[in-house]
Amino acid sequence: AQSVSQHNHHVILSEAASLELGCNYSYGGTVNLFWYVQYPGQHLQLLLKYFSGDPLVKGIKGFEAEFIKSKFSFNLRKPSVQWSDTAEYFCAVNALISSNTGKLIFGQGTTLQVKP
């Protein structure tokens, strides 16, 4: 069965620090990869996604992620975090088993706390 691991459960950073959140998945075939963010009291929002092409993808709010196929990884990065980035971050995978489904498998989530 496919699974997604997010190694950092809780990260605390000061403003302007750089961020990298790890995400690894277990599936040997073609995958589509997503990062979602959930700000306090809000719904899940898409930060960025990777389907194919350039493995370095840029998303909203200055976030980017790099797909490394050989490492089964899709780590999220941001050069300089802000207090407003405090949120929970979820990595998700859609394994291309069936072209007709949108089933997402989520990691456990990483809570990011940015201190002003």
Next chain:
Amino acid sequence: DSGVTQTPKHLITATGQRVTLRCSPRSGDLSVYWYQQSLDQGLQFLIQYYNGEERAKGNILERFSAQQFPDLHSELNLSSLELGDSALYFCASSPRTGPTDTQYFGPGTRLTVL
């Protein structure tokens, strides 16, 4: 605001009861997905409907059922509720179906089973 609405926001009920959660997708979206978020299991895919038909099934218990109506809204029915069913239930919608479709999430329904 994602455009996906869910009602009710909060639901408190007792063990053994049955509840119905409702989801209205974004205008024009044909797929509806249900996810359960709990502390121990994280965010888990339950089921997907596309244009009224079941398209994919995840770890959905037999006590749970869902349907998508002709107007494309969806309902998730949870019966014989147990304490462990307490969780946040999210609905998401997407324009079509398929692994490249972006899913837009609603605010969730928080279910508490006492």
